[in-house]
Amino acid sequence: MTGLSLAALFAGGVCLQPLGNHLQALAATPAGWHAGRLDALAGSGGLLAALGGMRPALAGCFWLQADLAWEKQDPAATAALLQLTVAADDRPLYFWLNGARMLAYDLPAWEPLAVRRQRTDAHSRLALAFLEQGLRWHGPDAALWVEMANIHLRRTGDIESAARCYRLAAEAPHAPYYAARIHAELLRALGRNREACDWLQRQLPKLPADDPAACRDVVLARIRSLERELAAQ
Amino acid sequence: MDDPRHDGAAASLRRLRLIARHTLGEAVHLRLTLLLGLAGAGLVGAALGLRDFNFGGAELKFLGDFGLGVLGFFGMLLAALTMAQLFFRDLEGRAACFALARPVRRWEYVAGKFAGVAGVLAIFTATLGLLLAGLLAGRAAQLGLPPPDLRLLLGACGVLWLKSTLVAAMTLLVCSYAGSALFASGVGLMLTLVAHLRPLAHDGGMGWLRVWPNLALFDGESLLNAGQPVSAAWLLGLTGYGAAYVLLFGTVAALAFRHREL
Numbered sequence: 001m002t003g004l005s006l007a008a009l010f011a012g013g014v015c016l017q018p019l020g021n022h023l024q025a026l027a028a029t030p031a032g033w034h035a036g037r038l039d040a041l042a043g044s045g046g047l048l049a050a051l052g053g054m055r056p057a058l059a060g061c062f063w064l065q066a067d068l069a070w071e072k073q074d075p076a077a078t079a080a081l082l083q084l085t086v087a088a089d090d091r092p093l094y095f096w097l098n099g100a101r102m103l104a105y106d107l108p109a110w111e112p113l114a115v116r117r118q119r120t121d122a123h124s125r126l127a128l129a130f131l132e133q134g135l136r137w138h139g140p141d142a143a144l145w146v147e148m149a150n151i152h153l154r155r156t157g158d159i160e161s162a163a164r165c166y167r168l169a170a171e172a173p174h175a176p177y178y179a180a181r182i183h184a185e186l187l188r189a190l191g192r193n194r195e196a197c198d199w200l201q202r203q204l205p206k207l208p209a210d211d212p213a214a215c216r217d218v219v220l221a222r223i224r225s226l227e228r229e230l231a232a233q
Numbered sequence: 234m235d236d237p238r239h240d241g242a243a244a245s246l247r248r249l250r251l252i253a254r255h256t257l258g259e260a261v262h263l264r265l266t267l268l269l270g271l272a273g274a275g276l277v278g279a280a281l282g283l284r285d286f287n288f289g290g291a292e293l294k295f296l297g298d299f300g301l302g303v304l305g306f307f308g309m310l311l312a313a314l315t316m317a318q319l320f321f322r323d324l325e326g327r328a329a330c331f332a333l334a335r336p337v338r339r340w341e342y343v344a345g346k347f348a349g350v351a352g353v354l355a356i357f358t359a360t361l362g363l364l365l366a367g368l369l370a371g372r373a374a375q376l377g378l379p380p381p382d383l384r385l386l387l388g389a390c391g392v393l394w395l396k397s398t399l400v401a402a403m404t405l406l407v408c409s410y411a412g413s414a415l416f417a418s419g420v421g422l423m424l425t426l427v428a429h430l431r432p433l434a435h436d437g438g439m440g441w442l443r444v445w446p447n448l449a450l451f452d453g454e455s456l457l458n459a460g461q462p463v464s465a466a467w468l469l470g471l472t473g474y475g476a477a478y479v480l481l482f483g484t485v486a487a488l489a490f491r492h493r494e495l
Contacts, residue, residue, distance in 0.1 A: 002410075005485045012481035013444025019474050020447045024432070026467050054302040055454070056295045060286030094288060 059089035070102060073110040078102060079126065086130075086137065096134035097147050103127035104151045124155040145169030146179055159186055170203075177207065177214045184222065193233075197226040248337050249345045256349020259322075260315050261356070269314075270357055273307035277364050281372065293373055293381060300365035301389055301453045304358060308397035309425055311357055313404045316350045317418035320408040330495050340487035347405055347483055354397045362390035388463060389453035395475040396451035400425050402482035403446075409489035446478045 066081035082099040089095070104127035108120040131148045138144070149165035152158045163186035170180035180203045187196035200223045207214040260266055280299040287295035323329040323346075332342060369381045404421030411417040428448035450471060456463055 005489055008485050008488075009481065010444055012477075013446075016446075016474060016477055016481075017443055019470065019477075020443075020450065023450050023467065023470050023474060024447065026464075026470075054299060054306065056298045057283055057286050057302075060288050063288050064286070092288070 055089040055091075059085050059092075059095065062088055063095065066099075066102075070106065075107045075110060075123075078107065082130070086134070090134070090137040093138070093141060093143050096131065096138060096144060100127045100131045100134075100147050100151065103130055104155050108155075120155060124151055127151050127155075140172055142169045142172035142175035142179060145172060146176070149179075149182070153186075159189055162186055163190065167199075177211075181215065181219060181222075188226070193226055193229055197223060197230060200226070245338070245341055249341050249348065252332065252337070252342055252345025253348035253352065256319060256346050257352040259319055260349060260353035263315060263318065265314055265318060266311065266353060266357070269307050269311045270360065273303050273357070273361050274364055276303040276307075277361055277368065281368065292376070293369060293378065296369055296372060297365070297381065297386070298454045300361070300368065301393065304361045304365070304390065305393045305396065305453060307361075308354060308358060308393055309400045309422075312350065312354055312397040312401035313418045313421035313425065315353060316346075316401045316404040317408055317411075317414040317421060319350065320346060320405070321414035321417065324495065333495065339491045343405065343409070343487040343490050344483060347402060347479075350401045350405075351398045354401065355394055358390050358394040358397070362386065385456065388468065389456045391468075392451050392456060392471065393453040395472060396448055396453075399428075399446060399448065399451070399475050399478055399482075402479040402486075403428070406482045406486045406489075409486040409493065446474075450474070 062081055062085040066078055066085055069077035069081055082095075082102065085095050086099065104124050107123045107126075108116055111119040128148055128151055131144050131151075134144050135141075145165050146169045149162045149169060152162035152165060163183055166179050166183035166186060169175050170183055180199070184196040184200045184203075187193075187199065200219055204216070204219055204223065207216040207219060209216050277300045280296050280303075283299065284292055284295055323332070329342065333339065366381070366383060366386055369386070373380045400421065403424045404417060407420045407424070408414075408417045411420065424445075425448065427442065428446050431442060431445055431447040432449045
């Protein structure tokens with residue numbers, strides 16, 4: 001009898017599996033219980049609450065704890081609690097952006113002066129890894145790319161990577177207009193004027209004339225300036 | 234059952250309805266139901282006080298998320314605990330024997346029990362859903378924001394009810410084999426946890442778990458957060474998916490109960 005029941009359950013499950021997969025693919029948001037999130041939450045006692053759907057409150061509690069650790073200038077606890085926060089609720093950009101800023105800008109400031117320089121690089125890598133995790137868990141978003149670009153630009157001094165991230169930000173949906181402009185400026189700083197000019201020419205038709213944030217006139221002026229520089233070479 | 238008056242779908246449905254009504258009455262009067270109902274309502278109400286813990290998103294989104302989280306969590310607890318408690322109370326109190334001594338088929342008894350518990354879960358979901366809708370509408374008015382989309386909230390509550398009935402069906406299956414209510418409710422909740430973690434079954438040697446229902450699909454909070462009504466086809470598919478699993482678990486439970494010595 002038990003064998004028959006098990007066989008019936010197995011056969012039924014196999015038959016219903018395609019429907020489940022189809023529904024999963026069509027779901028409003030992917031059922032995002034990634035293994036990484038599970039690992040992060042498993043030892044914290046929050047797994048049950050998160051599975052039960054109380055993600056925002058749980059993430060809020062972890063965020064408060066991370067703030068307390070930040071006040072005590074405890075880098076290890078701050079980083080660990082930020083991980084728990086995003087594992088509990090990966091949807092708000094607020095956690096990803098502010099968490100990455102804590103890791104990249106605040107943690108190095110707590111280090112003794114003698115090791116601050118080398119620790120800055122390590123913390124910047126940690127912040128970049130945190131944002132890459134955000135891109136995987138939360139999904140691509142211009143704000144995450146912009147934050148990565150800023151860390152490359154201001155902390156690691158890697159202009160090449162900053163330019164790449166600004167380009168990805170500019171290509172993302174609902175990207176701020178300035179991402180495309182900064183990408184062009186960074187290309188110019190790298191001495192790639194032709195590429196910068198081509199990029200801005202491609203962006204120009206997408207810029208509305210009636211939106212001050214688009215800075216259409218500024219972009220046009222920069223294209224003219226780049227064209228003059230290229231002609232002079 | 235030889236009497237022709239007891240045969241036929243109408244007679245069967247009448248018996249099933251009687252058992253379901255009796256089970257619903259019992260379930261409503263259970264202290265556990267009252268306790269979980271009050272705790273759930275209290276927590277939904279307490280969401281207003283807990284909004285200080287919200288950092289990531291809009292306040293109404295937090296309230297909706299938290300309220301639906303409470304509804305889903307307590308609904309699952311209620312489904313597993315009530316089903317096990319009512320099933321074994323009947324077995325231990327010999328009420329099941331008395332019922333089955335009458336012209337009642339065992340599958341009718343099992344289906345009636347399930348329908349009664351599904352009924353109490355519907356009452357629970359509707360009550361907490363109404364409370365949450367009132368809370369959201371009141372807070373939206375205070376903040377000067379448009380009231381939340383009731384269709385979305387209704388859809389999310391419906392999905393959570395489906396999830397809890399699926400948990401009840403899983404527990405019913407365990408009940409048909411188990412020797413105690415404690416064991417049945419414990420295993421029922423464990424199986425619920427497995428069903429929630431089912432999306433991870435793609436990795437490694439856990440692939441066989443893919444035959445188990447995927448409870449992560451019944452994510453009411455995501456439906457509300459998506460901000461736009463889900464397609465009727467998706468909702469219909471999800472209902473069919475849940476109903477098919479309930480039917481599967483119910484059939485196997487009825488089969489096992491048929492051979493059980495009372």
